[in-house]
Amino acid sequence: MSEIEKSLNHFSMLRFTDDYWRLPSEERVAMHGEWGDQLRGTDAVTHCYQLAPMETSADLMVWSAVAMESEETPAHFFEALVNATSRFRQYLEPKTTLWGFTRPSQYSKARSRQQIDPFQTTRSPYLIIYPFTKTSDWYLMDQETRQGMMNDHIRIGKQYASIKQLLLYSFGLQDHEFVVVYETDDLSLFSTLVKDLRTTEARRFTLSDVPVHTGIYRPPEDPLSLWR
Secondary structure (H helix, E strand, C coil): CCCCCCCEEEEEEEEECCCHHHHCCHHHHHHHHHHHHHHHCCCCCCCCEECCCCCCCCCCEEEEEEEEECHHHHHHHHHHHHHHHHHHCCCCCEEEEEEEEEECCCCCCCCCCEEECCCCCCCCCEEEEEEECCHHHHHHHCHHHHHHHHHHHHHHCCCCCCCCEEEECCCCCCCCEEEEEHHHCCCHHHHHEEEHHHCHHHHHHEEEEECCEEEEEEEECCCHHHHH
């Protein structure tokens, strides 16, 4: 995996409206194609995931990733995303969004082989994402104490080498501080990893890590076939 530049990653959870389901099948297919063309026009790399029936509030999730080429990149991307989706708002209802920026970890000098590359075209079958916030006490501890607890956290993560992670920073941008993203081939194994991570000392300093969204990857050649 090549070295990845700083990037903006945005996740949209969307629900198909009643107006969408009233469309004849052939019109739904046409809408899918038009919407996909519009998303590709944002110049972001996009990936589509099925959320239903794992959750009831949204049907699908769109992950957009764009390299941070300048300070204007976020404004340009968000404008392009609005232009790409506004004409379809009669049929697609936004339910929630999660977004943030990548940056090097302060707890690990070397870039992990388990780090997700958002620009990679092939994806694992499952993606899990959730907002995350630590307690105030965590930030009031000294760096050495926090590093010791994170070393234990990292040690457990390395025991699950097939599970990859992307950490996004959202301080001051959304209600939470981070967006945590995992990719895996095995949901049961991932659930075991989470259980093991709950036993670390750092868990005491988790303020919030919900809601969790679990998605199934839909390949780009036919991402919306379930909803035709």
